[in-house]
Amino acid sequence: MTLIKVENVTKEYKRKKSSQNLKEELLHIFHPKYENVRAVDNIDFSIEEGEAVGYIGPNGSGKSTTIKMLTGILTPTKGNIYVNNRIPTKERRKNNREIGVVTGNRSLLFWDVPVIESFNLLQKMYEIPSHIYEKNLREFTELLELHSLLTVPERQLSLGQRMRCNITAAFLHDPKIVYLDEPTIGLDTKSKNSIRNFIKKINEEKKTTFLITSHDFQDIEALCKRIIVIDHGKIILDNHIENVRKEFEKYKHIVFEVDNNMPMKLAAPIMNGVKFIYNDCYYVEVEYEIESVEAKTIIDLVSNYCQIKDISISGRDIEHIISDILYK
Numbered sequence: 205m206t207l208i209k210v211e212n213v214t215k216e217y218k219r220k221k222s223s224q225n226l227k228e229e230l231l232h233i234f235h236p237k238y239e240n241v242r243a244v245d246n247i248d249f250s251i252e253e254g255e256a257v258g259y260i261g262p263n264g265s266g267k268s269t270t271i272k273m274l275t276g277i278l279t280p281t282k283g284n285i286y287v288n289n290r291i292p293t294k295e296r297r298k299n300n301r302e303i304g305v306v307t308g309n310r311s312l313l314f315w316d317v318p319v320i321e322s323f324n325l326l327q328k329m330y331e332i333p334s335h336i337y338e339k340n341l342r343e344f345t346e347l348l349e350l351h352s353l354l355t356v357p358e359r360q361l362s363l364g365q366r367m368r369c370n371i372t373a374a375f376l377h378d379p380k381i382v383y384l385d386e387p388t389i390g391l392d393t394k395s396k397n398s399i400r401n402f403i404k405k406i407n408e409e410k411k412t413t414f415l416i417t418s419h420d421f422q423d424i425e426a427l428c429k430r431i432i433v434i435d436h437g438k439i440i441l442d443n444h445i446e447n448v449r450k451e452f453e454k455y456k457h458i459v460f461e462v463d464n465n466m467p468m469k470l471a472a473p474i475m476n477g478v479k480f481i482y483n484d485c486y487y488v489e490v491e492y493e494i495e496s497v498e499a500k501t502i503i504d505l506v507s508n509y510c511q512i513k514d515i516s517i518s519g520r521d522i523e524h525i526i527s528d529i530l531y532k
């Protein structure tokens with residue numbers, strides 16, 4: 205079932221025009237001039253129930269604007285958005301009950317009261333039946349290790365602790381869809397892993413649908429099978445990560461563990477599509493173009509010069525592939 209449908213959506217902001225000189229600046233105080241900024245430009249996509257989709261793009265490409273339209277905070281300038289068959293801006297209250305939103309820079313908790321009090325207030329706001337609330341609270345406290353944090357006010361929590369509590373707050377009412385805007389920004393590896401494991405579990409067990417923006421590609425690779433890439437407000441790619449890898453991956457690396465000190469770079473013949481990246485007494489690293497050379501050819505070549513003890517072959521990570529698509 206399609207849960208999110210975005211059809212030919214454009215969003216323009218009105219922004220005060222900046223002036224070039226003091227005279228113009230003074231004139232603008234009395235007669236301000238405005239210009240339109242097109243943050244999202246005729247985008248189209250749909251997301252099925254239970255999918256976890258990575259929404260990726262450089263700073264200012266239109267990700268947050270899209271999420272704000274999906275949550276009903278902003279109205280599209282053009283086009284249609286349907287979330288669970290509703291127009292979010294027209295049925296905001298109903299929409300709000302079915303979604304959760306987590307952003308790295310806005311909190312769902314009250315600053316000065318113990319975390320558990322914030323959770324209790326959310327239960328009342330969302331009218332969560334007691335048995336569901338208590339079950340979720342118990343489960344999430346366990347998964348995100350919140351036991352010692354529940355009695356502490358938000359202002360006394362570290363960034364990672366605050367994010368774990370915010371994630372809990374966003375999931376207490378069993379939302380159908382969760383928008384995660386930079387959920388692991390500024391966190392250490394342990395906190396990132398704990399949040400990723402939690403999201404993965406909820407996605408798998410409750411079939412919750414996720415749209416995730418993150419500049420950390422490890423979040424995207426850990427959580428999403430599909431990515432949508434937006435640049436200057438336009439969608440430039442919408443595909444499964446594995447398909448993107450297959451389509452755009454041009455090079456692979458082979459690292460050989462060897463047991464002699466042959467200067468490969470000098471000894472091996474120069475081959476088209478093959479580059480010696482590194483070699484010392486123990487390791488040789490080769491980059492090869494997958495279209496023109498086979499891994500076997502390189503293995504045979506290296507084995508002519510060295511005793512090979514171990515081999516590992518790796519592709520380029522998705523971050524580099526996307527960066528090539530965006531910037532080349």
Ligand SMILES: Nc1ncnc2c1ncn2[C@@H]1O[C@H](COP(=O)(O)OP(=O)(O)OP(=O)(O)O)[C@@H](O)[C@H]1O
Pocket residue numbers: 217218219241242243261262263264265266267268269270
């Ligand atoms: N309230 C606003 N008024 C005017 N322009 C805005 C407003 N909000 C965003 N913009 C502009 O719209 C464009 C898209 O911004 P948006 O915040 O959606 O990008 P983003 O992809 O979320 O960026 P980031 O990765 O930095 O969070 C930018 O050019 C931004 O300057």
